[in-house]
Amino acid sequence: MNLADRLRAAAERFGGRTVLTLDGAVLGYRALEVMSARVGALLRRRGIRPGDRVAVMLPNVPEFAVVYYGVLRIGAVVVPLDPLLKRREIAAYLVHCGARLVIAWHACAEAVEAGTAGTGADYLFVEPGEFRRLLRGVPPEHDVPATADGATAVILYSAGTTGRPKGIELTHGNLAGNAATVARMHALGVDDVVLGALPLYHxxxxxxxxxxxxxxxxxxxxxxxxxxxxxxxxxxxxxxxxxxxxxxxxxxxxxxxxxxxxxxxxxxxxxxxxxxxxxxxxxxxxxxxxxxxxxxxxxxxxxxxxxxxxxxxxxxxxxxxxxxxxxxxxxxxxxxxxxxxxxxxxxxxxxxxxxxxxxxxxxxxxxxxxxxxxxxxxxxxxxxxxxxxxxRREVIIRAGRTVYPREVEEVLYEHPAVRQAAVVGVPHPELGEEVAAYVAARAPVDAAELRAFVKERVAAYKYPRRVWFVEEIPTTPTGKILKRALAPPPAARPG
The missing domain is CATH 3.40.50.12780 (ANL, N-terminal domain)
Structure with a gap:
């Protein structure tokens, strides 16, 4: 089973129905299938073989799906990367996974050219008009070779919230089965229109x-x-x-x-x-x-x-x-x-x-x-x-007592002035750790008011003794707060 088989089956069933739109751009199921078959043929011409890693560095544009299914259908492995990555980050990921090729959005050209230097990876840039002209010159190869359920389809580099990134190997069986579960659970049907705001590289x-x-x-x-x-x-x-x-x-x-x-x-x-x-x-x-x-x-x-x-x-x-x-x-x-x-x-x-x-x-x-x-x-x-x-790594131990940050964050969110909140433990010479909070406010509020608000609602050892006000709390593309990036910043307004 190859995940790209799902697209081929959908193209046979739904043909000219629209699968992707981006403002005025429209792509149908059959067109997506043909374009991905052309990408597969193009990759074979460039020497990409089953199991080779191909980094895909594209934003939420129709070409992401074209390239994604094109890589998968020839048995190669998609390595999705954030288009905002810089040279050093790109190089580190490419070396780690041994990518043969990077297919990147044209706006990323400078970072990708610098990031691929010395890695052994080639690159191909996607500019919508030129990319389509390139594909039109490549006859589509519609065959999708048999692929084991346990074969790696995607390597995801999760930035994580606490430690070094790891390359997560997801198989064709993992991804196809989970997608079918989601479609069934949410009763998705042909009349549904899904907002594609979540990063497709995640x-x-x-x-x-x-x-x-x-x-x-x-x-x-x-x-x-x-x-x-x-x-x-x-x-x-x-x-x-x-x-x-x-x-x-x-x-x-x-x-x-x-x-x-x-x-x-x-x-x-x-x-x-x-x-x-x-x-x-x-x-x-x-x-x-x-x-x-x-x-x-x-x-x-x-x-x-x-x-x-x-x-x-x-x-x-x-x-x-x-x-x-x-x-x-x-x-x-x-x-x-x-x-x-x-x-x-x-x-x-x-x-x-x-x-x-x-x-x-x-x-x-x-x-x-x-x-x-x-x-x-x-x-x-x-x-x-x-x-x-x-x-587990975020649990705060204050004077031998356990404080779960989410419990305190939930209380902070109850205050009408709080837009974002993140609770962390900071070193304390006597208590081991002290409870601290980062707050992005939507309305004027001071630290004393927030401390009192939380103190009324949790045990005395749980409320944050320290509060820092910031404009924005850093998050991953999937909304997780990057607590490892939270340190008392010089620009923060202490409270």
Whole structure:
């Protein structure tokens, strides 16, 4: 099974129906299939063989899908990279995975030319008009060779929130199965229009937007860069019915005066990071549509758990495991903890990665005992719903007492002046660690007020003694707060 077979099957079923739009640009299923077959033929001409790594450095444009399926259909491996990467970052990734070729957006030319120097990788730039002319001169090769389910399809370099990036190997079986699960779970159909605001170079965007849409015969309307006002315009203009986003997107939409006018939406899905409960409530009150919160990591392709509609939804939880996936909460010895107790979330199922590229030690550590150890702390209730508490590495130990940052962040988000919040532990000579908070405010507020607000709602040892005000809290493209990038900045306003 090759993931590109899903596109070929969709092209046979849906032919001229539209699969991708970007403002005035329109691409149909059949056209996408033919163009990707031309890309496959072009790559073969350039000596790319099954198993070779091809870096793809494209924003959310139709050409991403053309190249993505073109690489996959010849058995090569897609290595999606953020188009904003700089020379040193590009070089590091290319050397690590041994990429033969980089296919990059024309605006990235300078960084890519510098980044490929000395790596042995060639490059090809995509400028829409010229790229299409190039492909027209290449006869399409429609054959998709048989590919084992366990063959690597994609290597994702997740920036992570705490440590060095790793190359996550996802197989054709991982990605195709997870996309089918998402399409089925969200009842995606041919009349759906999905907003393509999530980065397609990340697992969330690839699986839940691109591959699930192709699986269902629906349409994606692309948004190369998320801006809340622009997203609202596209939702209204193109009749978007499914909006899948990260918490930062929902926070940004709440600041838009027109957010309540989204009557066409039938489904809103949040993932990529924990959604503050207060943000969920505020959004649902204004929009009148529930947010279905899910959970996963790049290593789980990415969806591992999700709420469902109606009685299958529990606000504040990440839901239950999706089809064919198992989840447990375990202690440090790998033993399942009692209901309601906090431990590490572990996952087992066909969505779990093959491993970390060329890193057998990290792979063995992550996949020990037959389960993928997520590093996320959580708990499960008696009905099988899971709740995130935080990252294991982010837990704060203050004077021997455990503080889970997310619990404090949830309280901060309840304050009407708080737009973003991140709670971290900072060194303390007597207590070991002290609780500190970074806050991006939407209205005037001082640190003393925030400290008092939190102190009224949590145990005395949990409230943040230190508060720093910043304009924006750094996040990954999928909305996770980059806590490793948080240090008391000189420009921050202390409180």
């Amino acid at each position: 697992a969330f965007g690839q699986t839940c937007v691109l591959n699930a849409t192709v699986q269902a015969g629906a349409r994606v309307t692309l948004l190369p860069r998320f801006e809340a006002g622009r997203a609202l315009e596209v939702v209204r203009r193109d009749g978007v019915t499914v909006f899948q986003g990260v918490p930062a997107m929902f926070v940004a939409l709440l600041d838009q005066p027109g957010v309540s006018d989204l009557s066409l939406l039938r489904l809103c899905v949040s993932g990529g990071a924990a959604l503050p409960l207060d943000v969920l409530r505020a959004y649902e009150a204004r929009v009148g549509r529930p947010i279905i919160e899910g959970y996963g990591l790049s290593e789980t392709s990415p969806v591992a758990a999700s709420n469902r509609g109606g009685p299958g939804r529990r606000p504040g939880s990440i839901g239950r495991p999706v089809r064919d996936v198992e989840m447990r909460v375990v202690d440090d010895a790998g033993r399942e903890v009692r209901c309601g107790e906090v431990g590490e979330i572990v996952v087992r199922g066909p969505n779990v990665m093959k491993g970390y590229w060329n890193d057998p030690e990290a792979t063995a550590e992550a996949l020990r005992d037959g389960w993928f150890h997520t590093g996320d702390l959580g708990r499960a209730d008696g009905d099988g719903f899971f709740f995130l508490v935080g990252r």
